[in-house]
Amino acid sequence: MYLEIGGKFLYDQHAARVLPGFDPESKKVIFASLKDQTEILFCVSADDILENRQLSNQEVSYKEYVYRMLRAIEKQTGITPHIVINKIDVVDRFDLILDFEKEFQRKNYRVWERYKIMGYPHNTKSILSEDGFGNDDHIPLTKNLVLVTGAASSSGKMSTCLGQIYNDHEIGIKSGYAKYETFPxxxxxxxxxxxxxxxxxxxxxxxxxxxxxxxxxxxxxxxxxxxxxxxxxxxxxxxxxxxxxxxxxxxxxxxxxxxxxxxxxxxxxxxxxxxxxxxxxxxxxxxxxxxxxxxxxxxxxxxxxxxxxxxxxxxxxxxxxxxxxxxxxx
Missing domain, CATH: 1.20.1570.10 (dip2346 domain like)
Structure with a gap:
């Protein structure tokens, strides 16, 4: 099962701020207890790579922010995530996407590519085809529970889950999707x-x-x-x-x-x-x-x-x- 995790994965500061008494580490405790039966997909957006989206009050690059999050997930859950780059447009500064990909591969992460689909999310005929989800990398996984998180909102988490289900089906793997979402x-x-x-x-x-x-x-x-x-x-x-x-x-x-x-x-x-x-x-x-x-x-x-x-x-x-x-x- 692909379980999309909304909000922050390890320490949900936003939830703790607007819900006084909420334990910001509650998700992390649950995930760490499931590490032997779990894999993690960590989604990033090609748009955010190209725009160097600012995700911290500090002046930290998007690439550095992603790396810090990956290291924290590994340290606190014992699971090394796969990196999934979403919304890639091969005619829009693809060299920068490849540089990002190669840098994390050198750090021993497995990196997968998923591409921008014209008409997403409304053109379902195109999306559910070889030219849509079928054109993306199919990520090989071995555990029954796959947690899907990301660097920030709009990183392509749901699309990753649904694309995996489509490609799983093509090779006879049964899978499904649910979402652990606090807000709204x-x-x-x-x-x-x-x-x-x-x-x-x-x-x-x-x-x-x-x-x-x-x-x-x-x-x-x-x-x-x-x-x-x-x-x-x-x-x-x-x-x-x-x-x-x-x-x-x-x-x-x-x-x-x-x-x-x-x-x-x-x-x-x-x-x-x-x-x-x-x-x-x-x-x-x-x-x-x-x-x-x-x-x-x-x-x-x-x-x-x-x-x-x-x-x-x-x-x-x-x-x-x-x-x-x-x-x-x-």
Whole structure:
């Protein structure tokens, strides 16, 4: 089974900041206990390699950030990840992608290539073909549980999972997909401060939360998800219809929300504390984006987005009559 891991893999600082009391190392403890039956795929984006995407408040290159994460995963789980480079365009500075690949191969990592597909994620006929997923490297794996993580959001984790399932099927291997995702929290309001803070965290790639239309159609209930998973669900439906066996557990998925494993919303005991913490997180993210702008590396649209999110967050806090000094007593 391919289990996509949303958020930070080893130490989830964002979750700890917006959910006071959340253990930021909880995922790591679980993963380390499963090391004998687990492999890890670590996804990076060709776009991020070419743009040297900044993923730290410090001035650290994307390549160096990736290497630090890989070393930390090896040290703390005992598993050496495979590296998967997603969204490669062979006519766009492919020499830089090859340089990245060769450098990590010299460090004894196995590196795999997956290519940009025109019309992704909507052109499912092309995606589920030899010219789509069939054109990617098929990663040989030996363990039953494959954890799929990445350097950051929009690194191609879901695409990697679905592409592997397609190529597994082509050679007679049965496999499936699920997602361990903390944010957005599906069973709290769309404009809850926690979910707004998630949007602030992904303002650099333009992600946004939305109600899951598939969940509403299937169950008549509102559920919060985000744009990229909802857009990609058409691929999941086509894989369940045309690729995997009828007995595959993926056939139970009626919505993107169904794919996820998350009980975080049920664990919230102090909504006020979480709401105030989320407001502070939006403000923190705005400050980080402003620092990037000051260095000539960011876009004003990101700070503007945070201003809009902060306004919605304050509206929620005021509607609940929460006090901004609530956290001082925690």
């Amino acid at each position: 929290i599906w069973n709290i309001p769309l404009n809850h401060p926690i979910n707004l803070a998630y949007e602030a965290a992904t303002a650099d790639i333009g992600d946004y939360n939305m109600l899951d239309p598939f969940h509403k159609a299937a169950y008549g209930k509102d559920s919060v998800n985000y744009n990229r998973d909802i857009e990609a669900f058409e691929i999941v439906m086509n894989i369940t219809k045309n690729v995997v066996a009828k007995t595959n557990f993926m056939n139970t998925y009626k919505s993107p929300t169904d794919m996820g494993i998350s009980s975080a919303g049920f664990a919230i005991t102090d909504d006020e504390a979480c709401s105030i913490a989320s407001l502070h997180e939006i403000q923190r993210r705005k400050g980080r984006y402003q620092q990037m702008i000051d260095r000539g590396e960011g876009k004003e649209s990101r700070t503007k987005k945070c201003d809009e999110l902060e306004e919605k967050c304050r509206e929620y806090i005021n509607s609940k009559k929460y006090t901004l000094d609530h956290q001082k007593d925690l």
